[in-house]
Amino acid sequence: MVKAKRLLRSEQRRDNASTKNIEKIMMASQNNNKLFHQLIQNQRGVKNVTTDIMIFNTKEQSEPEDILEGWKSYFEDLYKNHKTDDETNYNNERFILATIQNELIEQIETNRNEEIKQANEEEVKLSIQKLKYGKSPGSDGISDEHLKNMPVELLQYIINIIILIFTEKDVPSTLKEGVVTPVLKSGKDQMYPENHRGITVTKFFSTLIESILIDRIKPKLLPQQSKLQRRFTEKSSSLIAAFMCKLLQRNTRTTYSLDIRCSKSI
Incomplete structure (x- = not known):
């Protein structure tokens, strides 16, 4: 019964959102031609990447206020890093090193006293x-x-x-x-x-x-950048690097690959 009520509320919220979007499109068709075409384009490309039910710390939440509070607590915990597992120890070490690096850079630039x-x-x-x-x-x-x-x-x-x-x-x-x-x-x-x-x-x-x-x-930076770098490089793509690796593999060349925390960023 509880699950059925949640599903009903979920469908009601989606229906209300759809109605509001249709009203917005109709208003734009009367007053703003550019906005109208933009909304239509967005409507065609829309994908369902949201959910009305979230699970925070093994507890299911369906009310918007509870979900919002769950996200708030989740990101606060990530920021505070209160966990003690190996992964967090690595993050703490990285955080300390990054802090030292930033302080050194700030000190060096302050001593240089170069005007911007x-x-x-x-x-x-x-x-x-x-x-x-x-x-x-x-x-x-x-x-x-x-x-x-x-x-x-x-x-x-x-x-x-x-x-x-x-x-x-x-x-x-x-x-x-x-x-x-x-x-x-x-x-x-x-x-x-x-x-x-x-x-x-x-x-x-x-x-x-x-x-x-x-x-x-x-x-000043581009001439010093490695020619092998593909990511975060203008007019270049990581797909090119992937293609090169695939080509080496097909030619039965020995290939070494290192993936660093890909699941955390992709």
Whole structure:
């Protein structure tokens, strides 16, 4: 009986969501032609990657509030690392080493006392142009569309804030906040939280700053990058590396492969 009620509530929520989506499409067909075609395209490509039932610590949850609280506790536990198994010990060791590395880099850069070149209008405009439509907003509710369609008068305020950050060499903690969204790993059971990856949506200011700095660093970094690197390389794909490995295997060449925590990232 309890299970039947849960299934009924699940179907009711899905029906309500479908009705709202249809209403949104119909409204867009009357007022916004571009949005209408975008919604239709999204509707065609939609896939069911959500579930109305989650299992947290062997306990089944079906109410939206309980599921939300379960995700909150799950990500808090991941962050705090309270477990004591071997995997967590490895993570703690890695965390300590990363902390030491970051502190050393900060100390070296502080001692160098090298000024950061101030951002100009052209750089900021170019970074805004690179922003994509349809992306989720940050925790402040500001999306990329807000920047792309903002009044020209606001541009100088954004430039001034970025200049201040570069001058002080300090990013305010409020700009480092983000919204964590669980994304299901390929082929995994969606009812278990460990089968999801946490994707963080940061605020637009972070994206702008990163874009400006990447454009400055890229010309210096690419010549030093290994020619064998395929992942995170422009105009290159990890599929090429996979094809090369497959080719060596077919030619009966001895091939060594090392996979590091693939299940945690894929």
